[in-house]
Amino acid sequence: MTDFNPVAAAAHPNRLRIITEALQERLNQDRKWGLQNHPDGTGATADKTRSTKSRTAADKAAADGTLTWKHILQEEVDEAFAETDDGTSALRTELLQVAAVALAWVEALDRRTGIHDAALANIHIVE
DSSP: OOOOOHHHHTOSTTHHHHHHHHHHHHHHHHHHHOSOOOOOOOOOHHHHHHHHHHHHHHHHHHHHTOOOHHHHHHHHHHHHHHOOOSSSSHHHHHHHHHHHHHHHHHHHHHHHHTOOOHHHHTOOOOO
16 A cells, blocks of 8 residues: 655645546536446456557657657556456556546646636645
8 A cells, every 4th residue: 555645745736636527527426417437447468458559659768759648548447458357456556547547637737728727726725
């Protein structure tokens, strides 16, 4: 388990707002669809092959200096699809990595477009 450092977690001034937006979207989904308990549908041979291809493409793009958020997120999604829920928590770990990369991409979009919440920039976390 990784230690949680709230100061580091709040390093990006919009991180709390973005996470709040993601949580709001989850509430919207719950309201629309209710509790969902679908099968995972992961771990097929084709998923594992796609994961390897995505990793290779991302590595090549990184080496070429052409790496994009799409490469990174695609690699993480394909890694999640390649896992199964076999009790090792590997699928859960991969899905959390998908969520983290998606949040990082939203942070990058916000930096690029100048979205900034001045109120959150002045938050001081007391340990």
